[in-house]
Amino acid sequence: MKKDNFIIANKKFSSRLIVGTGKYKNMLECAQAIKTSGADIVTVAVRRVNISDKSKPRLMDFIDPKKITYLPNTAGCFTSKEALRTLRLAREIGGWKLVKLEVLGEKKNLFPDMIETLKSTEILTKEGFKVMVYCNDDPLMARRLENAGASAIMPLAAPIGSGLGIQNKVNLKIIRKQTKLPLIVDAGIGQASEAAEAMELGCDGVLVNTAIAKAKYPYQMAEAMKLAVKAGRKSFISGRIKPILFGSASTSNKGII
Amino acid sequence: MNKKNKIKIIVNGKQIMVNAKFSIKNVIDKLKMPISKVAIELNREIVNKKNINKIFLKTGDKVEIVHFIGGG
Numbered sequence: 001m002k003k004d005n006f007i008i009a010n011k012k013f014s015s016r017l018i019v020g021t022g023k024y025k026n027m028l029e030c031a032q033a034i035k036t037s038g039a040d041i042v043t044v045a046v047r048r049v050n051i052s053d054k055s056k057p058r059l060m061d062f063i064d065p066k067k068i069t070y071l072p073n074t075a076g077c078f079t080s081k082e083a084l085r086t087l088r089l090a091r092e093i094g095g096w097k098l099v100k101l102e103v104l105g106e107k108k109n110l111f112p113d114m115i116e117t118l119k120s121t122e123i124l125t126k127e128g129f130k131v132m133v134y135c136n137d138d139p140l141m142a143r144r145l146e147n148a149g150a151s152a153i154m155p156l157a158a159p160i161g162s163g164l165g166i167q168n169k170v171n172l173k174i175i176r177k178q179t180k181l182p183l184i185v186d187a188g189i190g191q192a193s194e195a196a197e198a199m200e201l202g203c204d205g206v207l208v209n210t211a212i213a214k215a216k217y218p219y220q221m222a223e224a225m226k227l228a229v230k231a232g233r234k235s236f237i238s239g240r241i242k243p244i245l246f247g248s249a250s251t252s253n254k255g256i257i
Numbered sequence: 258m259n260k261k262n263k264i265k266i267i268v269n270g271k272q273i274m275v276n277a278k279f280s281i282k283n284v285i286d287k288l289k290m291p292i293s294k295v296a297i298e299l300n301r302e303i304v305n306k307k308n309i310n311k312i313f314l315k316t317g318d319k320v321e322i323v324h325f326i327g328g329g
Contacts, residue, residue, distance in 0.1 A: 049322045051269050093324065
């Protein structure tokens with residue numbers, strides 16, 4: 001059996017679970033949850049430095065970007081212009097080229113604006129960014145993103161932070177069939193079984209934030225997600241049996257008394 | 258305080274008074290921020306961090322200093 005590597009933009013990663021760093025009670029909890037999750041990529045956002053309170057804790061003091069890959073995102077951006085500005089700044093902080101693009105279309109469901117997203121993907125790719133793209137679970141759009149040079153396709157399972165789980169398994173399967181790019185379910189996962197399910201559908205990875213950060217016991221959920229992603233992947237590559245409608249006895253009738 | 262030698266600049270949306278001949282590096286130093294953890298914009302243009310001691314501010318300049326925070 002060949003080695004099951006997880007590669008994005010020519011870089012090898014050990015964990016197929018990517019975690020977000022938002023919504024935690026504090027930085028310490030966030031750092032501990034990440035450690036427990038085993039993730040080696042975390043998403044981070046770009047925001048103004050608080051100039052009136054200089055003592056505020058900084059993310060980089062808790063999560064070492066030399067040990068964990070920071071994946072800057074464009075959370076909160078509603079236009080291509082805003083997203084490009086954000087990622088150019090992110091790159092400037094210290095050479096981050098691997099980024100997560102998300103251009104939102106409206107505030108209520110946080111669905112992506114795919115026209116703006118596609119436009120941004122084209123521009124960022126030309127500027128040398130490696131763009132992992134948050135998108136709808138639409139196979140046609142996924143193909144367009146791939147043609148525009150995306151480094152990973154990241155369809156939603158359900159609205160961001162909803163915890164509704166995978167709403168359209170068929171679309172994810174179709175996207176899986178049509179692309180060799182890393183396919184990562186981003187948004188909507190609520191519990192570990194759903195992360196496993198995404199992996200069993202053939203996804204290469206899962207991105208989870210709220211389901212861990214807002215769980216009653218975030219560290220335990222972080223571990224559950226880690227195990228679920230591993231189990232789901234193992235299950236997928238093991239080649240499941242074909243489902244049949246009737247029973248098939250596990251025990252031979254030979255020698256029956 | 259001699260007002261003639263002061264200029265008004267806007268840092269992260271907040272107006273502050275600084276001495277004339279104040280550089281972007283002076284702003285960063287004043288805020289006690291490690292340069293390696295931020296990115297800087299001057300009037301919407303990204304500033305090369307290597308040049309910040311050579312860029313002097315004038316009244317009305319808008320400086321944005323950003324860093325990474327938790328996000329999904």
